[in-house]
Amino acid sequence: MNPIANWLMQLSRSTLKWAGWDDWHFPLRWHCSEELRRITSLDVLLKAFPAPQEVQVLCRHRQAPLVYSGALKKLPEFSMLRRDVLAQDQDYGRVAVYKSVRRHIARHLRGCARVTIPHLPDEIGVSQGNETMYLSADDCPRFQAFLLWRFHFEAVQHDPHRLVLRPSVLQWPSGAIIDDAGWAAYCLASSYAAVAAFDAWRRQARTLCDADIHGKDRDNARALHTQFAPLLTPSILATFPAVSNLTYTDAQMHPRILVVCPADMFMMAPERNERGLWCECKSASVAGGTCAEHKPSIPTLPSSAAEVFLPSDISHVNLAYFVPMNRMQLPPALDGSIWKAERDKRHCWLVAQNDLEAIFLWLDACDRPATRTAYAQQVEKALIWCVAQRGIALSEMSVDDVNSFTDFLANPTPRDVWLPLHTNGAPQRWSPFRKAPSSSTQDLTFRVLSNLFQHWHSNGFILSNPWTSSKRAIQKVQERTAGVPPPAKRNTLITLDEWGYLTDAVGTQMENLAHRLLLALAYYAALSPTEIGAIRLQDLKRVPSTRLGIDTWSIDIPTRNAQRRRVFLLPQITILLNKIVPANIREFERVMQANPDVHLTDIFDPPPCPRRTDLATPPSGIALSNWMKPVFNKAAERAASSGDAIAAQRLAHATLSWLTNALEKQGEINGKTGCDFWLTLGTCKLCPRSLLDYLPDRLNLKPAEVEGVMAAVLKALDRDPIGRMTRA
Structure with missing residues (x-):
């Protein structure tokens, strides 16, 4: 490993701390060159964290180069490092990375990012003539430092839905090219420098008797203004005098970016409860991070001098590829066509030039159109994730990529990109995800993609199937070896013990009467959720009883052939049904004739599908299963509390259809x-x-x-x- 990279790795693991801004000697070096600031930064690091003599010599004579990394050999079948795809517009790519870093900071500042940049000129007094930012003394210090950092990066525009960065920051670094990882580290280091500079100016300004530049302390006020005015004026100081980003490669050949800053972002304690960010009581005064009656609402974060910023934390998603798969056009670097010559050498059996053609050939082999549509939706998610966020072709996925995609399915991030907001019931833009995928949808996606890659591997389109060696696949093999099959492969029928947990979970209360009836219809009458939803009031027929004075019921269930089969209900169902429908026969017939299209579930209180506008359309089986899901979750909790782990795991994945038969x-x-x-x-x-x-x-x-x-x-x-x- 490079000796400088080894020293930086040790530095990142240490708990190095220092006083702050004054140790860096930056206030009087506004116009110094990038190389001089880099050497100054390394001088401070060498004094704070001793390094071998070889490292000191390299830092002096090489002028502290920006990137330390070894040569990496990339094979066609295995990508050791993620390849960043340059966006069609480089400015758009940097804006996406900046927004990701801004979200990273906003998670700690709890809502400061809600203030949009178009409001800055009006609310905090930015002069349009010289673009000078005048901070108000009534705002929280952390909030002011956050706005100062945003003011240096974000340009003032009139479109609130579009973020535009200043040309001065987009041109950084001058005379050099940096990738997205280095740009993200620069954004984060600038935020630290903004906090450090603002804290230094604020501490020195408090020592003045009169803050007016023409007041009693005019000499000290003018000196303070001369020293810190460039920080508040982007036209004078385009970028903060932050430490240059030091990137290295660790022993495992993983890229790391060491961001070294003059002070920690969260060093300043809040003094005012700005917008209720620091305490939920909404009190105006907050001393030491909390009010007099409540505990602090956020943990105290340590002040460290160095922070390792992983490239995987950069959420750079190219929205140009957010289109349906049948209309997608990919460059050769992302469609897998660059490996066509390699496939011809190993005699590939698929007549496909790229990944898209290979996908459509596999989908055309599906017999049913519904199956083809379902498989295409799952493949589309992985394809867009690979080309838009991962920057690789679908056929180039490695085991690490498969594991990352599996984690991504559990939590699609960034959520504002993959799960767009809905306006008037419709999404603001197209996305392969309508909502966060459930566990069953994740299992379906995993099975579909595993089958696709196995088909490619068996026909020589790819060298190996990474899905069979993924973390999720190994876990499934271990479960089968231990005798605990995965939920998708288990018997999807409720056992007698599990039925007992369900009856205990639903209870005997009147408010759970509708849930009890649905369980009884599925269990005792062997009706599917779709058949239960299709039951209309006019399909119910009373059968007068000759014993015990309890009437029984029969139901005409529609079948696929537009016919109906009659099912007589057992007493376990009739007892519950008599409590829901009108007890008087004449009253029931009057309600049935007045509402011939009303379904049985519509008279439940509350109804399972209250948003249905067309009562003639029956509620879907999926809607009824989702409505019953809390009952199964409660039954799983009861099974877990009883020590029945297998039943608890099965009930957590069970649905209403498990009761049928x-x-x-x-x-x-x-x-x-x-x-x-x-x-x-x-x-x-x-x-x-x-x-x-x-x-x-x-x-x-x-x-x-x-x-x-x-x-x-x-x-x-x-x-x-x-x-x-x-x-x-």
Whole structure:
């Protein structure tokens, strides 16, 4: 490793601290060259953190070069370092990096970034003639330093939705070229320098008896103005006299940027509760970071002299590639066509010139149009992420890229880029994400892309499939080896113990009556969420009971062939249904005739889908499953508290469709006799005619076998009239 890089790496790991601005001797060096400021910075570093003699000689004779890194060999099949893609407009790329650094700082300043730059000339008194920024004594010091930094970088414009940087900062460094990582480090170092300069000016200004430049302390005030006026005037001092960015490569060949600053950004303690940022009580005075009655709302951050800024923290996303995949046009460096000669040498079987053609060939092999659309949506996410944020072609993804993309799916960042705001129900611009993907969507994306890359690998389009060696794939293999299959591969049917956790979670309260009915319809009637949503009031038929005075119900369920099948409901469902629909038969018929298109879920209080405008359109099964998700989460918590980790994990991933056919499956586990008993459990309250209509459909019995099964069931019910399922 380069000796200077080794010394910088040790410096970044140390807890180096110093007093602040005065140790750097910068106030009188406004017009010094970049090389002189760099040498001055290294002199301070060498005094604060001793270095070997070889490093000192190199720093003197090489004039402290900007970048220290070794030569890296990049193979076609494996990219050791991320390649930054130059944007079509370099100014746009630097604006994107600056906004990322601004978000990085705003996370610590808690809302100071809400003040937009077009408001600066009016609110804090910026003179348009000489562009001098006059800070108000009523604002919080941290807030003033943050605005000072933004004022030096952001130009004044009239469009609040467009950020424009000053030409003076866009031209930095003069006579040299720097990548996005170095530009981000420069932005961060400038913010530290702004805080340090403002703090030094503020401490010296407080020693004056009269702050007026023509007052009693006119000589001291003029000297102070001469010293710090260039900081408040971008036309005089275009950039802050910050330390040059020192970039090095560590032992693992990872790029690191050492940002060394005169003072820490968070060194100044707040004195005023500006906009309620420092304490939630909204009090005007804050002493020492908190008011007299409350504790500080943010932790005290240490003051360090050096901070390592990773290139991965730079959120540079090229929005030019945010277009649907079928309309996307990529340069040769991003579409994988530069490796066409390599593929021809190893006899690639795919007749494709680039990644897009290979993707469409794979999608054309899908039988169903719905499957093709679903697969294309998942591939589109990875493709746009690779070319817009990662700067690589999709076929060039390595194992590290796959792991980064998996982490990105769990939390798409920057969120304002990938998850745009919605105006009047529509997104402000197109994005491959409508919302943050759920865990099931992440699993689907992983499976689709793994299959795509496996297809490419088997046909010689790529040398290896990085998805099989990713962190997520290894975790799945370990789970299978340990005997705990992943949620997607497990039996998607609720077990008897899990059904007990669900019934305990939903309880017996009247406010949970709708949730209990949906669980009963899915479990006892074996109805899917889509079939439950399609039930209309006119599909309900009362069947007068001859025993116990409880009426039972039948439902005509629509099928795919535009036909309807009749399902008789068990008492576990009828008891709940009688509490929801009008008890009076005439009242129920009047409501049904007045609203023939009203569905059963529309009379729930509250309804699962309150925003539906067309009542004739049934609520979707996905909407009902999402409405029931809190019940499954609560059941998972109950299972976890009981020590049943497997049931808790299954219930956390379960949906309403897991209840469909679960009753039959539990009966099969306990044998055929138990199956007959469980399927007809509770039918003692049905009339004999209804029971005869009900049994053949559910058990696939011949008419001659019905009487024997009925006798066996009724005999079993006489021994156990309630049954195990009722107790559950």
